[in-house]
Amino acid sequence: ETGVTQSPTHLIKTRGQQVTLRCSSQSGHNTVSWYQQALGQGPQFIFQYYREEENGRGNFPPRFSGLQFPNYSSELNVNALELDDSALYLCASSRSGTGGFGYTFGSGTRLTVV
Amino acid sequence: EDQVTQSPEALRLQEGESSSLNCSYTVSGLRGLFWYRQDPGKGPEFLFTLYSAGEEKEKERLKATLTKKESFLHITAPKPEDSATYLCAVLPGSGAGSYQLTFGKGTKLSVIP
Numbered sequence: 001e002t003g004v005t006q007s008p009t010h011l012i013k014t015r016g017q018q019v020t021l022r023c024s025s026q027s028g029h030n031t032v033s034w035y036q037q038a039l040g041q042g043p044q045f046i047f048q049y050y051r052e053e054e055n056g057r058g059n060f061p062p063r064f065s066g067l068q069f070p071n072y073s074s075e076l077n078v079n080a081l082e083l084d085d086s087a088l089y090l091c092a093s094s095r096s097g098t099g100g101f102g103y104t105f106g107s108g109t110r111l112t113v114v
Numbered sequence: 115e116d117q118v119t120q121s122p123e124a125l126r127l128q129e130g131e132s133s134s135l136n137c138s139y140t141v142s143g144l145r146g147l148f149w150y151r152q153d154p155g156k157g158p159e160f161l162f163t164l165y166s167a168g169e170e171k172e173k174e175r176l177k178a179t180l181t182k183k184e185s186f187l188h189i190t191a192p193k194p195e196d197s198a199t200y201l202c203a204v205l206p207g208s209g210a211g212s213y214q215l216t217f218g219k220g221t222k223l224s225v226i227p
Contacts, residue, residue, distance in 0.1 A: 004157070033214070042118070042201055042217030043158070056213045090157050101146065101205070103215075105157030 002027050004093050004106035012112045013081050019111060021076040023091030026104045032074040033103070034066060035090040043090055049074055050096075078111075086113045116141045120202050120218035127192055127225050135187040135200055135221045143207025147185050148215065149178050150201040158201055161187075192225045199223070 005024040013019050025032050031050045035043035045058035049068035063079040072093070078085055088110050092103040119138045127133055139147065146165055150158035162171045164180040171178050175196065177188040187200055199222045203215040 035215075040219065042203070042219050043215075044217070045214035048213055058214060092157075101163070103160065105150075105159070107155070107157045110155075 004091055004104050006089075006091050006106035006109050008109060009107070010110045010112075012114060015081055015083060015113055017081050018077065018079045019081060021078075021089050021091075021109045021111070023074045023076070023093075023106060025072045025074070025091075025093035029093035029095050029104065030072050031094045031096065032068055032072065033092045033094070034074070034076050035092065036060075037088040037090055037108070038084075039087070046076070081113045083113050086111060116204055116206055116216040118202055118204055118216055118218035120200075120221050122221060123219065124222045125224070127189075127223070129193060129225055129227050130191045132188070132190045132192070134189070135223070137185040137187070137202030137218055138183060139185070139202070139204050140183075141204045141206050141216070144204060145207045146205045147180055148203045148205070149176075149185070149187055150203065152199045152201055152220065161200075189223070192223075194225045194227050197223055197225045 004026050007022045033048040034046040037043040046060050047054050048056040052068045065077045067075045088108040090108045091106045094102045117140045121136045146163050149161040152158045162178040167182045169180050175190050179186045199220040201220045203217040
């Protein structure tokens with residue numbers, strides 16, 4: 001059973017640029033959730049994807065967007081990067097829209113905006 | 115608004131010195147309270163889910179308990195490999211946020227040999 005894989009592991013971007021982060025869900029999981037974890041803070045929910053549609057969103061602006069593909073992998077896109085977007089971005093997969101239960105987290109992508 | 119407060123922020127223990135971590139929460143109808151362990155540069159690793167007041171769960175040196183307002187993670191005779199940040203999270207019972215976890219800031223535990 002494979003776990004959740006995220007890429008890249010580290011990334012440095014300039015303010016105003018756009019970034020795409022990728023996540024491959026665990027085998028047997030069809031729901032993907034994204035969380036942002038700033039240094040010294042707990043993870044904050046960005047959004048969840050189930051059946052290729054966004055079915056829940058946290059308090060994040062529209063410049064944070066995502067996709068889910070037929071193989072249940074997912075992308076997180078952030079436009080017009082700001083310095084405060086620097087954080088660890090975590091992907092969590094689960095089964096059948098359970099959202100919160102049965103999460104398996106990836107190791108994250110560390111994004112630094114300069 | 116759901117809130118989770120963890121204390122202390124950091125805890126240093128000698129190997130073998132037992133202690134407890136606290137998680138206080140306010141949530142609209144609790145569906146589940148979760149404990150995770152997070153090592154530096156890694157994603158959270160699931161430890162326990164608690165569903166109702168009075169429930170207890172154990173795993174090796176860890177024991178989690180739940181009341182209507184707080185949860186405790188008891189660590190008995192810790193070892194250096196227990197050093198990590200321990201995160202508490204809640205899942206509300208209803209409403210628009212019923213699919214998302216609300217996390218606390220975590221307690222950073224250091225166990226000194």
